[in-house]
Amino acid sequence: MSDNLKSLYHEVILKHNSDPQNFKKREDAKYIIEAYNPVCGDQFKLYFDLDGNTISNLSFHGYGCAISKSSASILTTLLNGKKVEEFININDLFNNVLSGKPLNDKIPEELLAFTPVIAHPGRIKCVTLGWDSLTEFLNSEK
Amino acid sequence: MLSLTQIREDFPILSRTNKSGEKLVYLDNAATTQKPNQVIDTISNFYKNHNSNIHRGIHFLGVEATELYENTRKKVRDFIGANHTEEIIFVRGTTEGINLVASSFGSSSITVGDRILITGMEHHSNLIPWQQLARQKKAHLDIISVSSNGEINIEEVSSKITNDTKLVAISHISNSLGTINPVEEVIQIAHRRGIPVLVDGAQAVGHQPVNVNSLDCDFYAFSGHKMFGPTGIGVLYVKEEYLSQMSPYQFGGEMIRSVTYEDASFADLPHRFEAGTPDIAGVVGLGAAIDYLHSIGLDKIKAYTEDLSLYMAKKLSTIEDLQIIGKPQFRGSIVSFNFDQIHPHDVATILDEKGIAIRAGHHCTMPLMQSMNIPGTSRASVAFYNDKNEIDILYEALKAVKNIFN
Ligand SMILES: Cc1ncc(COP(=O)(O)O)c(C=O)c1O
Numbered sequence: 001m002s003d004n005l006k007s008l009y010h011e012v013i014l015k016h017n018s019d020p021q022n023f024k025k026r027e028d029a030k031y032i033i034e035a036y037n038p039v040c041g042d043q044f045k046l047y048f049d050l051d052g053n054t055i056s057n058l059s060f061h062g063y064g065c066a067i068s069k070s071s072a073s074i075l076t077t078l079l080n081g082k083k084v085e086e087f088i089n090i091n092d093l094f095n096n097v098l099s100g101k102p103l104n105d106k107i108p109e110e111l112l113a114f115t116p117v118i119a120h121p122g123r124i125k126c127v128t129l130g131w132d133s134l135t136e137f138l139n140s141e142k
Numbered sequence: 143m144l145s146l147t148q149i150r151e152d153f154p155i156l157s158r159t160n161k162s163g164e165k166l167v168y169l170d171n172a173a174t175t176q177k178p179n180q181v182i183d184t185i186s187n188f189y190k191n192h193n194s195n196i197h198r199g200i201h202f203l204g205v206e207a208t209e210l211y212e213n214t215r216k217k218v219r220d221f222i223g224a225n226h227t228e229e230i231i232f233v234r235g236t237t238e239g240i241n242l243v244a245s246s247f248g249s250s251s252i253t254v255g256d257r258i259l260i261t262g263m264e265h266h267s268n269l270i271p272w273q274q275l276a277r278q279k280k281a282h283l284d285i286i287s288v289s290s291n292g293e294i295n296i297e298e299v300s301s302k303i304t305n306d307t308k309l310v311a312i313s314h315i316s317n318s319l320g321t322i323n324p325v326e327e328v329i330q331i332a333h334r335r336g337i338p339v340l341v342d343g344a345q346a347v348g349h350q351p352v353n354v355n356s357l358d359c360d361f362y363a364f365s366g367h368k369m370f371g372p373t374g375i376g377v378l379y380v381k382e383e384y385l386s387q388m389s390p391y392q393f394g395g396e397m398i399r400s401v402t403y404e405d406a407s408f409a410d411l412p413h414r415f416e417a418g419t420p421d422i423a424g425v426v427g428l429g430a431a432i433d434y435l436h437s438i439g440l441d442k443i444k445a446y447t448e449d450l451s452l453y454m455a456k457k458l459s460t461i462e463d464l465q466i467i468g469k470p471q472f473r474g475s476i477v478s479f480n481f482d483q484i485h486p487h488d489v490a491t492i493l494d495e496k497g498i499a500i501r502a503g504h505h506c507t508m509p510l511m512q513s514m515n516i517p518g519t520s521r522a523s524v525a526f527y528n529d530k531n532e533i534d535i536l537y538e539a540l541k542a543v544k545n546i547f548n
Contacts, residue, residue: 008495009488009546017547018483040487040503041517063517065485066547119161120491 008120009066012113016070021077022059029057035072035133037125042068044130046076053083065126067117072130074110084138091131098124144438144446149527152178152434156527164497167532172317172345172476172523173501174367177431181371184430188423196422197396197413211422214429215412218377221432222362223353228411229385231378232420236344237267239363239378240311242415243340244271246388247309247361248279256281256308259299261323262288262513263316266506268342272311281308288510292319292468296327303335310339314346318505318519319468320451320476322346329358338384344368348435349475349525350444354379366424370525371431375424378415385411392417443526447475450524454533458522461540467519478505478519484547486520492543498536 026032029047036043044062048055058080060072079087093107100118114127125132150156153176158166168176188210194203196211218230233239248271252258258272262285276283284302286294303310310332315322329339338360346352348369354362361384366375380388390397390408394417399407408414435443455477459466467478480486486502493500503518504511511518522536 008491014547041508041511043517065487067488120494123487123491126487 008116010113013070016073017066020073024059025061033137035129067126068129071127075130160497167498169522170499170501171525175370178434180434181427181430185423185427188426210426214425217429217432223355231412231415233376233378235365235376236363241271242391243361244275246391248275252279252281254280257306259284259310261286261294263510292321292470313342315474317345318507320473321470322472322474351440366428372424372427374421375428390414394418446526451475457537476523478521486518489520496539
């Protein structure tokens with residue numbers, strides 16, 4: 001296997017792909033939002049509540065590639081119980097990394113597993129799928 | 143046998159490498175085929191030496207360009223065995239060809255309560271035009287089901303044709319499953335009831351001999367870019383009997399005889415269907431692709447690519463946890479497959495790193511994927527410039543994919 005590939009499918013990605021965290025439906029969630037990529041058909045739902053400004057009981061379910069699935073899984077582990085502002089902050093840091101800007105040491109380490117995807121512009125949307133739909137939802141709620 | 147070394151030299155892009163220096167293995171021919179020097183040089187020569195608008199120039203370049211354009215129409219006529227030059231309409235591709243029929247034939251021949259019959263494996267471009275036409279006209283769209291092997295049942299075709307059916311539309315070869323459909327039989331059945339048939343030939347032309355006369359189809363659409371010719375050009379064949387009933391599809395220059403502020407009369411066939419300046423260089427390039435295909439021989443091409451694609455289907459099916467999607471009795475140059483637990487896009491990305499170009503996704507057949515209960519497939523498709531060695535490279539790479547995810 002080329003080194004490139006080893007790093008593209010980083011063990012963090014492979015682990016979250018085979019054993020996704022918070023991977024469950026919750027029909028009584030206060031909010032259920034869809035993350036759908038019509039280009040590849042990846043389709044997840046995010047389930048969560050908002051207590052004031054705090055995201056809680058965040059889970060996800062659905063179907064997608066290893067990259068979109070692992071990224072959504074990491075999203076749920078990082079942001080459960082966090083404030084909306086923290087999500088926005090981490091999301092900004094993450095997008096900076098994905099657009100090739102210099103690393104910021106405040107970025108959660110797991111997210112760095114996705115940096116090799118920068119070399120595959122067609123797959124960036126997979127990384128950001130869940131993140132983008134949450135951002136869109138929060139913007140529309142403002 | 144084909145002289146593969148010679149043929150591969152005709153396609154400069156086949157010596158490309160990817161960023162990591164891996165040699166290109168191009169197995170995405172169903173999306174678009176590569177172009178030989180003969181096509182590339184013909185287009186370049188056209189712009190260098192003959193470029194002009196057509197059908198209106200008094201000057202010598204206009205005469206030359208018109209001649210090249212109209213001679214290609216004759217070449218296409220002979221290539222697909224049409225009876226008349228007028229039956230050949232140049233369009234942008236298969237999609238535009240089908241839309242032309244839906245707009246023109248569809249608007250005059252389909253009314254409330256009529257039915258249009260298609261198969262469940264149609265590309266969106268042979269589904270949505272009919273779906274929308276049916277909606278607009280309050281007509282119905284009937285779907286012939288696709289078996290788990292990826293085939294249609296000829297009895298079901300008979301039983302789904304009713305007195306209200308006004309058109310049957312079917313792909314010659316499925317771009318998602320590789321199935322070669324029994325279009326001759328479908329056409330015979332439909333004709334016994336006096337119903338015209340449109341064939342979507344996007345995946346057939348250039349890979350096997352196609353003769354519209356012996357098929358006896360009424361409409362046949364195909365794309366230049368899938369038959370080793372340029373993008374932006376395609377052909378719609380319309381049988382003479384329907385041609386004269388059809389009204390123009392777009393209006394403007396090149397398609398009129400005389401115009402007043404109040405009215406217009408239209409040019410002769412087929413020009414009334416070619417409004418505006420067409421892709422002249424594309425047409426000339428398409429002619430070069432036809433010459434090139436003749437120089438190899440379509441019978442040989444068919445035998446070679448079908449053998450290669452069978453080899454591929456057989457070889458890939460030996461990989462553990464890999465399912466071949468669609469196991470038709472008659473297969474064109476396409477093989478779709480899925481791993482149990484690996485998403486097609488992950489497969490395609492890993493292959494891409496190794497220089498292997500395939501396609502992953504729903505292949506513009508979303509309802510077919512839904513009916514098979516899969517989100518998509520990985521699809522490898524061959525052409526006459528591929529060889530068994532490349533299939534072996536694909537096979538090894540797929541085993542490596544499996545290892546990464548195990
Ligand atoms: C079976 C089939 N029909 C129609 C089309 C549409 O062809 P084009 O995009 O050249 O118009 C394709 C191309 O993918 C195809 O495979």
